[in-house]
Amino acid sequence: MMSSSKVYATYRVQTPISLELAAEMIATEQSTGTFVHVPGETDELRALHRATVERVVQTGSATSPALPGSRGAKNEIVTEYQEGEVTVSFPYHNMGASIPNLLAAVAGNLYELSQLSGIRLMDIEVPEEFFDRYKGPKFGISGTRQLAGVESGPIIGTIVKPSIGLSPDNLRMLVRELAASGIDFVKDDELNANPPYFPFAEKVRIVMEEIHRAADKTGKQMMYAFNITGDIEEMLTHHDEVLKSGGTCVMVSIHSVGWAALAYLRERCELPIHGHRNQWGWMTRHPLLGMEFRAYQKLCRLAGVDHLHTNGMDNKFYESNESVAKSVRDCLTAFGPGYDVMPVLSSGQWAASAVKSYQTLGTVDVIHLAGGGIMAHPDGVTAGVESMRQGWEAALSGQALDEYAKTHQELNRAIAKFGRA
Amino acid sequence: MMSSSKVYATYRVQTPISLELAAEMIATEQSTGTFVHVPGETDELRALHRATVERVVQTGSATSPALPGSRGAKNEIVTEYQEGEVTVSFPYHNMGASIPNLLAAVAGNLYELSQLSGIRLMDIEVPEEFFDRYKGPKFGISGTRQLAGVESGPIIGTIVKPSIGLSPDNLRMLVRELAASGIDFVKDDELNANPPYFPFAEKVRIVMEEIHRAADKTGKQMMYAFNITGDIEEMLTHHDEVLKSGGTCVMVSIHSVGWAALAYLRERCELPIHGHRNQWGWMTRHPLLGMEFRAYQKLCRLAGVDHLHTNGMDNKFYESNESVAKSVRDCLTAFGPGYDVMPVLSSGQWAASAVKSYQTLGTVDVIHLAGGGIMAHPDGVTAGVESMRQGWEAALSGQALDEYAKTHQELNRAIAKFGRA
Numbered sequence: 001m002m003s004s005s006k007v008y009a010t011y012r013v014q015t016p017i018s019l020e021l022a023a024e025m026i027a028t029e030q031s032t033g034t035f036v037h038v039p040g041e042t043d044e045l046r047a048l049h050r051a052t053v054e055r056v057v058q059t060g061s062a063t064s065p066a067l068p069g070s071r072g073a074k075n076e077i078v079t080e081y082q083e084g085e086v087t088v089s090f091p092y093h094n095m096g097a098s099i100p101n102l103l104a105a106v107a108g109n110l111y112e113l114s115q116l117s118g119i120r121l122m123d124i125e126v127p128e129e130f131f132d133r134y135k136g137p138k139f140g141i142s143g144t145r146q147l148a149g150v151e152s153g154p155i156i157g158t159i160v161k162p163s164i165g166l167s168p169d170n171l172r173m174l175v176r177e178l179a180a181s182g183i184d185f186v187k188d189d190e191l192n193a194n195p196p197y198f199p200f201a202e203k204v205r206i207v208m209e210e211i212h213r214a215a216d217k218t219g220k221q222m223m224y225a226f227n228i229t230g231d232i233e234e235m236l237t238h239h240d241e242v243l244k245s246g247g248t249c250v251m252v253s254i255h256s257v258g259w260a261a262l263a264y265l266r267e268r269c270e271l272p273i274h275g276h277r278n279q280w281g282w283m284t285r286h287p288l289l290g291m292e293f294r295a296y297q298k299l300c301r302l303a304g305v306d307h308l309h310t311n312g313m314d315n316k317f318y319e320s321n322e323s324v325a326k327s328v329r330d331c332l333t334a335f336g337p338g339y340d341v342m343p344v345l346s347s348g349q350w351a352a353s354a355v356k357s358y359q360t361l362g363t364v365d366v367i368h369l370a371g372g373g374i375m376a377h378p379d380g381v382t383a384g385v386e387s388m389r390q391g392w393e394a395a396l397s398g399q400a401l402d403e404y405a406k407t408h409q410e411l412n413r414a415i416a417k418f419g420r421a
Numbered sequence: 422m423m424s425s426s427k428v429y430a431t432y433r434v435q436t437p438i439s440l441e442l443a444a445e446m447i448a449t450e451q452s453t454g455t456f457v458h459v460p461g462e463t464d465e466l467r468a469l470h471r472a473t474v475e476r477v478v479q480t481g482s483a484t485s486p487a488l489p490g491s492r493g494a495k496n497e498i499v500t501e502y503q504e505g506e507v508t509v510s511f512p513y514h515n516m517g518a519s520i521p522n523l524l525a526a527v528a529g530n531l532y533e534l535s536q537l538s539g540i541r542l543m544d545i546e547v548p549e550e551f552f553d554r555y556k557g558p559k560f561g562i563s564g565t566r567q568l569a570g571v572e573s574g575p576i577i578g579t580i581v582k583p584s585i586g587l588s589p590d591n592l593r594m595l596v597r598e599l600a601a602s603g604i605d606f607v608k609d610d611e612l613n614a615n616p617p618y619f620p621f622a623e624k625v626r627i628v629m630e631e632i633h634r635a636a637d638k639t640g641k642q643m644m645y646a647f648n649i650t651g652d653i654e655e656m657l658t659h660h661d662e663v664l665k666s667g668g669t670c671v672m673v674s675i676h677s678v679g680w681a682a683l684a685y686l687r688e689r690c691e692l693p694i695h696g697h698r699n700q701w702g703w704m705t706r707h708p709l710l711g712m713e714f715r716a717y718q719k720l721c722r723l724a725g726v727d728h729l730h731t732n733g734m735d736n737k738f739y740e741s742n743e744s745v746a747k748s749v750r751d752c753l754t755a756f757g758p759g760y761d762v763m764p765v766l767s768s769g770q771w772a773a774s775a776v777k778s779y780q781t782l783g784t785v786d787v788i789h790l791a792g793g794g795i796m797a798h799p800d801g802v803t804a805g806v807e808s809m810r811q812g813w814e815a816a817l818s819g820q821a822l823d824e825y826a827k828t829h830q831e832l833n834r835a836i837a838k839f840g841r842a
Contacts, residue, residue, distance in 0.1 A: 002618055030612065031585050038582045038796040040591055049586035067706050069739025093618045094585050100650050100677035104611045104699055108674070111702030112738035119703075161459045164452050164515050165470035170461055190525045191451065197423055197514045229521050232653070232685040253529070256521035258679005264653040278525055281532030282540075282704065282711045285488050289710070290703045317533035318490025375459040 002048060005092035005127035009106040009295075010055075013086050014118030014288050016070050016078040019056050023086040025115045027051035030105050031094060049094055051105075055087040065117030066288035081117050097133035099259045099303060102126065107291065118288030124295045130302060131336045134263060137306040139272040140340030141365050144306060147248045147272065148223040150184050153396075154354070154364045155223075156388045157185030158381075159346070159371040164191050168198060172206045174381075179214030179222050181382040183374070185367055188227035190253050190278045200226075200238050208245040225251035225274040225307075232261055236268060243270050252305075255279035259303055266304025274344070275305035285318060293327045301339040307367055308341050313356040315347035325360050332363060342367055349373050351414040354391030355401050364396070378417050379410065387414035423469060426513035426548035430527040430716075431476075434507050435539030435709050437491050437499040440477050444507040446536045448472035451526050452515060470515055472526075476508040486538030487709035502538050518554035520680045520724060523547065528712065539709030545716045551723060552757045555684060558727040560693040561761030562786050565727060568669045568693065569644040571605050574817075575775070575785045576644075577809045578606030579802075580767070580792040585612050589619060593627045595802075600635030600643050602803040604795070606788055609648035611674050611699045621647075621659050629666040646672040646695040646728075653682055657689060664691050673726075676700035680724055687725025695765070696726035706739060714748045722760040728788055729762050734777040736768035746781050753784060763788055770794050772835040775812030776822050785817070799838050800831065808835035 015022035031051040032041060062081045072078040095101040107121050139147065148155055160166065160174065178186050194200040207224055215221040228238035228250045235257065239250050251274035254262060266273065277300075283290040293310075300308050310327040311319045324345075331343040345357055345366050350373030357368065370388055377384030390411035394404035405412040436443035452472040453462060483502045493499040516522040528542050560568065569576055581587065581595065599607050615621040628645055636642040649659035649671045656678065660671050672695035675683060687694065698721075704711040714731075721729050731748040732740045745766075752764040764787050766778055771794025778789065791809055798805030811832035815825035826833040 032583045038793055040587060040595065041583045045583055045586040049583075067739070068708065069706070069741065071739075093616055094612065096615055096617045098615070098651050098655070100652065100674060101614045103677045104614070104650065104674050107703070108611055108677075108699035109702065109738070111700065111706060112732075112740065114737065114739045116739075162453045162462045162466060162470075165466040166461060174461065190529060191515065191522075193522045193525070194517055194519070195514055196517045229525065230519050230681070231521065232681050234519075235681070253521060253525050255679075256524045256529075257681040258676075258683075260651070260653050260656070260678040261681035261685070262679075264682070278529035279532065281530065282528070285490070285532060286707050286710055287489065289707055311533075316535065317530070318488070318535045318537075319533065320490065372459055375461075 003093050003129070005129060006089040007092055007095070007102060007106065007127065008054065008087060008089050008125040009121060010085060010087045010123040012118070012120040012122050012288065013116060014062060014066050014081050014083045015116050016065065016072040016081055017115055019058055019082045019084045019086065022115050023053040023056050023088065025113060026086065026110050027053050027088050029113060030108065030110055031090065049091055051088050051090045053086065054089050056084060058082060058084040067117050069114055070117035071114045083118070085122065092127050092129060097129040099134065099263060099299060103259065120288055120290055120292060121295050122292045124298055126302070134302045135266070135304065136301055136336050136339035137304055137341055138266065138269065139306045140338070141342045142340070144272050144342050148184050149220045152364065154392055155184045155367045156385060157187065157367055157369045158183060158374040159187050159189050159369055160192065161189065161371050161375050163189035168202060168206055171203065172210055175207050175210040176214070177381045179211050181385040182218070183222060183385045185223045185225070187225035187251055187274060187369065190227065190229070190276045193227040193229045194234065194238065201241055204241050204245050204247065208247055212246065221248065223248045225249040227251045229253040229256050232264065235261065235265055239265065239269060239271065247271065249274055251276055253278050254300065254305070259299070262303045262305070269304070272306035273304060274307040275300055275309065277309045281317070294330045297327070297330050297341065298335055301335050301341050305341060307344050309346060310343045312345035312347050312349045313353050313360060317347050321360065328361050328363070328366070332365060344369060346371070350418045351387040351391035351411050352401055352418070354388065355395045358392070358395035373418060377410070378413050383410040383413065386410040424514050424550070426550060427510040428513055428516070428523060428527065428548065429475065429508060429510050429546040430542060431506060431508045431544040433539070433541040433543050433709065434537060435483060435487050435502050435504045436537050437486065437493040437502055438536055440479055440503045440505045440507065443536050444474040444477050444509065446534060447507065447531050448474050448509050450534060451529065451531055452511065470512055472509050472511045474507065475510050477505060479503060479505040488538050490535055491538035492535045504539070506543065513548050513550060518550040520555065520684060520720060524680065541709055541711055541713060542716050543713045545719055547723070555723045556687070556725065557722055557757050557760035558725055558762055559687065559690065560727045561759070562763045563761070565693050565763050569605050570641045573785065575813055576605045576788040577806060578608065578788055578790045579604060579795040580608050580610050580790055581613065582610065582792050582796045584610035585616070589623060589627055592624065593631055596628050596631040597635070598802045600632050602806040603639070604643060604806045606644045606646070608646035608672055608695060608790065611648065611650070611697045614648040614650045615655065615659065622662055625662050625666050625668065629668055633667065642669065644669045646670040648672045650674040650677050653685065656682065656686055660686065660690060660692065668692065670695055672697055674699050675721065675726070680720070683724045683726070690725070693727035694725060695728040696721055696730065698730045702738070715751045718748070718751050718762065719756055722756050722762050726762060728765050730767060731764045733766035733768050733770045734774050734781060738768050742781065749782050749784070749787070753786060765790060767792070771839045772808040772812035772832050773822055773839070775809065776816045779813070779816035794839060798831070799834050804831040804834065807831040
């Protein structure tokens with residue numbers, strides 16, 4: 001019953017005590033310990049179940065604490081806070097192959113420890129048993145390409161805008177225009193799932209009618225990620241409606257539903273899961289709190305997400321291009337037995353973003369979403385889509401965007417409206 | 422179809438731009454807007470669906486940003502960051518009565534806005550429709566008291582320790598001792614749910630045998646919160662096992678399973694749900710990020726949690742007594758149509774904690790958990806439980822703890838071991 005498998009968790013730590021002691025606190029608190037020694041905490045029990053500090057590396061120090069409430073040893077006044085990285089291993093048999101129970105161990109109460117003035121989960125490694133239990137992305141990159149009919153190159157997409165409030169008729173007209181434009185992918189906004197003024201079933205009916213009508217002409221079916229975020233029965237019902245209507249993708253706000261719901265959906269899902277990470281900002285924005293994307297995207301892939309949002313280059317949000325690039329690389333790094341996930345570039349994207357994306361990321365295995373960048377193109381949606389393709393052509397050919405724009409009208413007009421590349 | 426109901430969300434904000442403008446950014450981003458004006462964003466659509474800034478109050482300013490990545494208008498150099506509170510209302514019909522979709526609106530992408538250098542959801546108000554959809558705590562305070570056989574006074578409890586690694590025989594002996602001690606409540610540690618070395622079903626069998634045996638003698642059945650945290654089918658199966666065996670409580674790590682799973686469990690649950698908030702630290706510890714407990718406990722109650730952890734006085738974690746007291750008061754403030762939740766005091770608790778708890782909180786409607794404070798009492802578990810009761814007797818009678826301890830041996834011995842009151 002006692003397996004020798006281990007879970008490894010790496011943390012960025014800031015502490016008013018020594019890094020070694022802080023690491024020991026994490027290991028103790030998250031396995032066998034309490035604040036006093038209790039009867040039954042035998043040497044044998046500790047040997048079998050205790051978490052182990054595997055590595056402690058000092059990286060620097062600070063003169064003030066990143067987070068409130070930390071305390072030095074014996075409440076002495078602290079003038080220096082140690083900063084470093086710490087790896088702790090947890091016996092697999094403490095938790096079993098369970099994402100929820102993994103989280104209680106590697107990301108539970110430890111965020112509240114007063115011995116830490118900063119604590120961020122940077123990376124995790126899970127043993128085989130987790131891959132036996134969780135089957136990961138069902139479609140991944142190749143399955144998505146097949147369903148979207150995009151053999152190579154980036155998958156160009158957009159988001160239905162305005163986010164909220166389109167009437168059935170207006171949504172129909174918009175989807176008709178998009179489907180005719182040759183765009184590969186469209187998604188619902190995360191703010192729009194199943195609002196009372198426009199029930200989900202009606203949305204599916206209208207959107208799929210338009211998609212099928214266009215596909216009959218062009219031979220290519222646009223992938224539409226229907227936002228099925230909701231309570232569990234609602235999610236499954238909506239998935240079934242999309243599937244039955246011939247849709248090819250569902251979208252879920254990961255944090256709105258949670259890990260157990262995501263894994264539950266994956267087991268019953270016949271379509272790629274487009275993973276939206278809204279709320280992720282509050283879990284990662286402070287560099288000494290929460291979780292690093294590297295750890296996060298592994299959990300998402302384990303639970304079965306096929307597409308994962310990473311922000312885009314020069315996005316309108318707080319995230320730096322360097323951070324976005326790291327996230328995309330994390331998504332494209334092998335994990336588990338072929339648990340491939342397709343990174344989704346979005347936020348403030350337009351034709352010119354293609355160049356910086358390709359130069360920085362060096363990959364076309366992305367879903368590249370432009371909302372306003374397509375919808376608000378001065379010559380309409382079709383021109384917006386064309387401008388995105390021209391942006392990628394320029395990027396892949398290595399030509400300067402402005403040069404390329406001279407002979408490509410849609411790109412030229414996009415540059416004139418959205419700014420200089 | 423268009424209801425006039427609204428959701429209200431109040432935020433603590435820090436921003437390099439004006440508070441008014443920052444509030445407008447939140448309202449726009451989280452309802453009808455994108456980074457450029459798009460066709461279809463008509464005045465009529467905005468009137469029906471736009472979020473509205475209801476209130477802006479300046480509270481202060483700072484010279485450096487709380488979070489990285491914020492940008493001033495036109496990227497100018499910022500020397501002052503405005504701080505304040507902002508209330509935004511969202512049309513109910515934008516999201517419908519759905520916790521997951523509520524979260525996408527009030528706590529979604531806004532945490533990533535570069536116009537904000539600090540953003541924390543402080544409070545929410547939801548309309549009637551949410552209470553129609555979510556039935557809230559099934560047992561609450563009165564239902565818990567009835568099942569635990571504690572008509573009045575605090576519910577005294579402990580946590581199975583060591584957290585991890587007790588063998589079936591050792592757990593049996595421990596539960597036997599606890600059940601004989603007259604303690605009201607015992608819970609699994611959040612680290613211990615269904616580990617491979619000790620399957621859940623066997624735990625239930627052993628624990629309930631001992632609980633029933635003791636109840637046959639004493640007439641009172643100790644409440645045991647079995648940790649059913651896990652994937653969804655596992656959770657439901659484990660709930661059914663507890664129910665079938667005559668158990669009276671289940672425990673769930675709220676963030677490990679997520680909101681949709683919690684609400685799903687509530688609809689199928691015949692027992693009080695003991696809500697463990699591990700991971701909550703990383704969502705709340707930074708004062709200008711994440712969520713305030715006031716908003717959080719409303720979501721928990723809406724989703725159906727009957728007991729909610731709040732930390733305890735002089736806890737071993739980072740949280741101040743002031744913050745704990747606020748949380749307890751939030752839990753005891755009316756919400757919804759009788760959605761009562763019982764606050765759970767824990768972490769570093771022992772007999773003396775009763776005095777400060779009662780003086781500060783002025784209530785006995787608490788579950789008061791002492792892990793080491795009971796388990797590591799020098800005269801054993803029964804004496805540990807007795808010392809906790811004596812602590813509360815002293816608190817309620819207004820006598821000084823040391824005075825009371827002179828005639829109460831178990832309390833006296835607790836003080837000698839765990840420190841001065």
